[in-house]
Amino acid sequence: SQTIHQWPATLVQPVGSPLSLECTVEGTSNPNLYWYRQAAGRGLQLLFYSVGIGQISSEVPQNLSASRPQDRQFILSSKKLLLSDSGFYLCAWSLGGGQIYEQYFGPGTRLTVT
């Protein structure tokens, strides 16, 4: 069966510090991978998605970046965090190719920028 891992679960970082969130998927190959963010009391915002190694599509201009160094690894980074980067970060995967039927979400990372 497939599982998706995210870490850390919670993170408190000062403004201006760097960020690295990691997501890995087990039990499947060539998945589509996604990063979403949910600010407090707000809806889910798609940040990045990837259909393959090194292929990243950015949905929203911001100070965040994403990388996919391996087939089942997706990393979200920032060089300098802003207060507005606080939120609940969710990684998700779906089967690659063709119609997407289901996206499977990880447990999330709750980031607080102070």
Added chain:
Amino acid sequence: DAKTTQPTSMDCAEGRAANLPCNHSTISGNEYVYWYRQIHSQGPQYIIHGLKNNETNEMASLIITEDRKSSTLILPHATLRDTAVYYCISHSGNTPLVFGKGTRLSVIA
């Protein structure tokens, strides 16, 4: 993807059926209707999807009108654990799902 419209919030008594409506009047012929839910502090969870026919699984039933302009998600016997935000999404192809604001369902004992 077509825009969907859902009520902001709904209440349902425990043990009763919860009927969550969704309007998708501009849905195109190849777009599916998906339902997800998000329990507090968790990631969204897939519930069900359909194209034209009504669908049922172990979690819920999906009723799609004949003109496909609206649908209803039915939780037949709501429990307190069904309290969550429910998202209705119309979508086709292999691009990411876009989540709206959803309906906040509160199941009341």
